[in-house]
Structures are given as structure tokens and as C-alpha cells.
Amino acid sequence: MEKVSVFGAGSWGTALSYVLAQNGHDLLLWTHRQEQADEINAHTNKRYLKDTRLPESLKATSDLALAVNHGDILVMAVPTKAIREVCQDIKKVLDRKVLFVHVSKGIEPDSLKRISEMIREEIPEQWIEDVVVLSGPSHAEEVVQEHPTTVTAACENTAAANRIQDLFMNHYFRVYTNTDVIGVEIGGALKNIIALAVGITDGLGFGDNAKAAIMTRGLAEIARLGVKMGATPLTFSGLTGVGDLIVTCTSVHSRNWRAGNMLGKGKSLDEVLEEMGMVVEGIRTTKAAYQLSEAYDVPMPITAALYSVLFDDVSTDEAVGKLMGRMKKNEMEDLINLL
Ligand SMILES: NC(=O)C1=CN([C@@H]2O[C@H](COP(=O)(O)OP(=O)(O)OC[C@H]3O[C@@H](n4cnc5c(N)ncnc54)[C@H](OP(=O)(O)O)[C@@H]3O)[C@@H](O)[C@H]2O)C=CC1
Ligand SMILES: O=C(CO)COP(=O)(O)O
Structure with a gap:
């Protein structure tokens, strides 16, 4: 005991x-x-x-x-x-x-x-x-x-x-x-950003394709930053990476998903926070992750799109349009850059 x-x-x-x-x-x-x-x-x-x-x-x-x-x-x-x-x-x-x-x-x-x-x-x-x-x-x-x-x-x-x-x-x-303390802390903190973004796409009325896209590319950008900060890449395929991403992006219990969902349905950030009455960690973490992506020079397009919605008054529709209209990429570009 x-x-x-x-x-x-x-x-x-x-x-x-x-x-x-x-x-x-x-x-x-x-x-x-x-x-x-x-x-x-x-x-x-x-x-x-x-x-x-x-x-x-x-x-x-x-x-x-x-x-x-x-x-x-x-x-x-x-x-x-x-x-x-x-x-x-x-x-x-x-x-x-x-x-x-x-x-x-x-x-x-x-x-x-x-x-x-x-x-x-x-x-x-x-x-x-x-x-x-x-x-x-x-x-x-x-x-x-x-x-x-x-x-x-x-x-x-x-x-x-x-x-x-x-x-x-x-x-x-x-x-x-x-x-891997860095990997575990970064995965746990940044999945909340992705859950907010998935909540928004669900609130906008998009389906499972959009959810899978945000979760998968979200994990790619979390791992990209985490590895640059010193995390072990494999941690992001574990419980505190993909595991926590799944639970937070798909559960009705998630405060981050629920907050995103209300934003997607057109509520303002102040209205959402008032209604939640519990902590929505992803909001402050979006600001921190956006700053980290600049400090480490790591592209994090989903984080940047969410940052623009939360803090720069960009509409959710406009943010989705910008994400879908980004320049063409190789899905494995992180791997290619490593080799
Ligand atoms: N809920 C969950 O399932 C999980 C949460 N977490 C993490 O755990 C952390 C805590 O979240 P959670 O318990 O869910 O949050 P809640 O919103 O449910 O509760 C937060 C608690 O912290 C108290 N609190 C806030 N500010 C202070 C302060 N300055 N001094 C003392 N107490 C304070 C609140 O007090 P008051 O009641 O007076 O407002 C409240 O009791 C978060 O980082 C979250 O991401 C991790 C895994 C699962
Ligand atoms: O971290 C959590 C589950 O692992 C809790 O997520 P929410 O804060 O979004 O409810």
C-alpha cells in the first residue's frame, strides 16, 4: 500500500x-x-x-x-x-x-x-x-x-x-x-487539437471520410513535430498516440470533440466554453502547438487551420477550403525527407 x-x-x-x-x-x-x-x-x-x-x-x-x-x-x-x-x-x-x-x-x-x-x-x-x-x-x-x-x-x-x-x-x-516522456506528453496534448478539428467537420455535416482524413493527417503532423522535439517515432503508434487520438476523436465523452462539434454548428468560442463547464485543453494547446510549429519549423496545416478559426476569426468553411486546396504532396514526405 x-x-x-x-x-x-x-x-x-x-x-x-x-x-x-x-x-x-x-x-x-x-x-x-x-x-x-x-x-x-x-x-x-x-x-x-x-x-x-x-x-x-x-x-x-x-x-x-x-x-x-x-x-x-x-x-x-x-x-x-x-x-x-x-x-x-x-x-x-x-x-x-x-x-x-x-x-x-x-x-x-x-x-x-x-x-x-x-x-x-x-x-x-x-x-x-x-x-x-x-x-x-x-x-x-x-x-x-x-x-x-x-x-x-x-x-x-x-x-x-x-x-x-x-x-x-x-x-x-x-x-x-x-x-519516451516527450513522445507521450506531445501525443497526449496534441490529440486534443485533432479532436477539436474532427468535431468541427462532424458539426459541419461531413462524414467519415473527413474524420479519417483529419485523424490520419493529424497524427502525421503530431509525429512530425514530436520527432523533431526528440520523441521516438514508434510512440505515436502506441496508446498515447493513435490510441488517444481514436478515443478523443470518436467518443461522445470527449470535451474537445464536443466543443469542436458546436463550433462546426456555428456557435462562437465564447458560447461553446460557457456551455461546456469543463476544461477544453485543445484550445490553449492549439496556440502552443502553432507556436511550436513555428519554433521548430515544422509544417502543421491542421493545427494552423484550427488556429485561424479559433484566434483569427477565419470561418470553418474557409479553413476547410484552404486545407483541401493546399499544394500537392507525397503522402510519405516525412519518410522521404528522412532518407
Ligand atoms: N476527463 C478525462 O476523462 C481525462 C482528462 N485528462 C486530463 O486531465 C486534466 C484535468 O481534466 P479534467 O479532470 O477532465 O477537468 P475538469 O474540467 O473535469 O476538472 C478540472 C478540475 O480542476 C479544478 N481546478 C481548475 N483550476 C484550478 C486551480 N487553479 N486550483 C485548483 N483546482 C483547479 C476544477 O475546479 P472547479 O470544480 O472549482 O472548477 C476541477 O475540479 C486535463 O489536462 C485533461 O486533459 C486526461 C485523461 C482523461
Ligand atoms: O484525454 C482524454 C481521453 O483520453 C479526455 O479527452 P477530452 O478532454 O476531450 O474529454
């Missing part, structure tokens, strides 16, 4: 706490809202997981110091834009080495940092045993129904990845390991 604290009691932090509590670990879930801690201690979190009865052993607190002092493993499950703020609060209390795990999917615009890099920037090195990324095709709503789910624990330190594999693994939650 491990002592674990999870920070962030939205859909994913709560679902992972469900798994950890069921696995018999000594778990404390931190939320920044006392009324939410009270609700979780009464075994529900209806805003995020409306039909789920949480295990009796899943305890929550809004006392951050209590949560920091409780865990030998600290799991960061807040949206990307809150990672630095929560780390800064954790740093004020932390006085010993702990293993960090993060489960969020995003890249910070402007700094262009991945989440593991942000954690390492905010927490003093002396208190970090290591940082493990847990990512893969996994909607919270299905995890708490105990439907079979597979994810990856990534860390260059295989002992740390193995420890997190053991922590989460059970009969419905299967965890693989990988040493």
Missing part, C-alpha cells in the same frame, strides 16, 4: 482516485473547494461524474498542506493552466522528496513547456524523486464504470515508471510503461 495524494477533483482526478482507493492505497484527494470536499466525503461528485458512487475509502480535503504532507506520491490532475499555481502552493509546504505523477494533457502557450517541465521548474529539484507521466485513451466516465482501459506510465527512470504501473494497475485498468 502506498500513501498517495491527488490534486484536482474534476472528472479525471476523481476517476483516478476511484481506481487508487479501490486498489487499497491510502489516498487523499485535494480540491480547492470545501463544499466539493464535503460532497466527495459523502461519496459523490455529481458535477463531474454524475451517476457514480465513490468508494468509502476515497477521502477528500480542501487543506492543501494536509494533502502535501500525506502523500509519498503526489498526482497532479488539474488542467494545464493551473499546474504552475498549484505547484507553487505545494512548494510552500513540501519539505521532503516525493514522486510526482501528472495526468494532464496540454502544453503551455508562449513558454512552450510540457507539463513535466513546468513541474520541474516550479518544485525545487531536491524535493523531486522523479516525474512520471500517466497518459492514454481513457475517459473518466468509462473508468468509473470499470470498463477495460489501457494507459502508459512514462519516465526515463524505469523504476519510477514501474512503481506507478503497480500503483494504478488492476483488473479494469491496465498500465504499460514507456521511457
Whole structure:
């Protein structure tokens, strides 16, 4: 049994706490809202997981110091834009080495940092045993129904990845390991952009041909950038690459797909965000990925088209027209450029 604290009691932090509590670990879930801690201690979190009865052993607190002092493993499950703020609060209390795990999917615009890099920037090195990324095709709503789910624990330190594999693994939650932290973080973050784009094409009334086109060419541009950043190409054919792309682009649970779908149906970005009430990571990540494509000089046409819709007021019809009218290409140009 491990002592674990999870920070962030939205859909994913709560679902992972469900798994950890069921696995018999000594778990404390931190939320920044006392009324939410009270609700979780009464075994529900209806805003995020409306039909789920949480295990009796899943305890929550809004006392951050209590949560920091409780865990030998600290799991960061807040949206990307809150990672630095929560780390800064954790740093004020932390006085010993702990293993960090993060489960969020995003890249910070402007700094262009991945989440593991942000954690390492905010927490003093002396208190970090290591940082493990847990990512893969996994909607919270299905995890708490105990439907079979597979994810990856990534860390260059295989002992740390193995420890997190053991922590989460059970009969419905299967965890693989990988040493390619860059590939796992880039795949997990950038698939949200492609899910937004697929949502748009579905909202526009296009069919499965368009969906397959965006998913396949989307994966090509994610891998093109990731490899240039130092990722292993094979990671993009794994759970955190094509696996997470499939789940996010085809599931009704996906907030990114749903947000894109509303955009495709003509709603404004503000209207969409108001209606969602949950994080849509792909929007900020589109900005970051667009900046990364410029910084690394990597063509990312789908990302650029989505960026123009979200931030430059280009209509979805015009963006589709531009993508379809690009100059002729060899499908294997990335491979050809490598040889
Ligand atoms: N949902 C899923 O199935 C999966 C999500 N993820 C990733 O996990 C991360 C979290 O997503 P998810 O749980 O779904 O998001 P939700 O929108 O469901 O919940 C976000 C949670 O974070 C809290 N929060 C926001 N800002 C702060 C802050 N500054 N300090 C403390 N708490 C804060 C929110 O609090 P409040 O309620 O007060 O707004 C809420 O509890 C994202 O990066 C997402 O991509 C990864 C895999 C699966
Ligand atoms: O990352 C996820 C599934 O693997 C969740 O995706 P959404 O944020 O689009 O719901």
C-alpha cells in the first residue's frame, strides 16, 4: 500500500482516485473547494461524474498542506493552466522528496513547456524523486464504470515508471510503461487539437471520410513535430498516440470533440466554453502547438487551420477550403525527407 495524494477533483482526478482507493492505497484527494470536499466525503461528485458512487475509502480535503504532507506520491490532475499555481502552493509546504505523477494533457502557450517541465521548474529539484507521466485513451466516465482501459506510465527512470504501473494497475485498468516522456506528453496534448478539428467537420455535416482524413493527417503532423522535439517515432503508434487520438476523436465523452462539434454548428468560442463547464485543453494547446510549429519549423496545416478559426476569426468553411486546396504532396514526405 502506498500513501498517495491527488490534486484536482474534476472528472479525471476523481476517476483516478476511484481506481487508487479501490486498489487499497491510502489516498487523499485535494480540491480547492470545501463544499466539493464535503460532497466527495459523502461519496459523490455529481458535477463531474454524475451517476457514480465513490468508494468509502476515497477521502477528500480542501487543506492543501494536509494533502502535501500525506502523500509519498503526489498526482497532479488539474488542467494545464493551473499546474504552475498549484505547484507553487505545494512548494510552500513540501519539505521532503516525493514522486510526482501528472495526468494532464496540454502544453503551455508562449513558454512552450510540457507539463513535466513546468513541474520541474516550479518544485525545487531536491524535493523531486522523479516525474512520471500517466497518459492514454481513457475517459473518466468509462473508468468509473470499470470498463477495460489501457494507459502508459512514462519516465526515463524505469523504476519510477514501474512503481506507478503497480500503483494504478488492476483488473479494469491496465498500465504499460514507456521511457519516451516527450513522445507521450506531445501525443497526449496534441490529440486534443485533432479532436477539436474532427468535431468541427462532424458539426459541419461531413462524414467519415473527413474524420479519417483529419485523424490520419493529424497524427502525421503530431509525429512530425514530436520527432523533431526528440520523441521516438514508434510512440505515436502506441496508446498515447493513435490510441488517444481514436478515443478523443470518436467518443461522445470527449470535451474537445464536443466543443469542436458546436463550433462546426456555428456557435462562437465564447458560447461553446460557457456551455461546456469543463476544461477544453485543445484550445490553449492549439496556440502552443502553432507556436511550436513555428519554433521548430515544422509544417502543421491542421493545427494552423484550427488556429485561424479559433484566434483569427477565419470561418470553418474557409479553413476547410484552404486545407483541401493546399499544394500537392507525397503522402510519405516525412519518410522521404528522412532518407
Ligand atoms: N476527463 C478525462 O476523462 C481525462 C482528462 N485528462 C486530463 O486531465 C486534466 C484535468 O481534466 P479534467 O479532470 O477532465 O477537468 P475538469 O474540467 O473535469 O476538472 C478540472 C478540475 O480542476 C479544478 N481546478 C481548475 N483550476 C484550478 C486551480 N487553479 N486550483 C485548483 N483546482 C483547479 C476544477 O475546479 P472547479 O470544480 O472549482 O472548477 C476541477 O475540479 C486535463 O489536462 C485533461 O486533459 C486526461 C485523461 C482523461
Ligand atoms: O484525454 C482524454 C481521453 O483520453 C479526455 O479527452 P477530452 O478532454 O476531450 O474529454
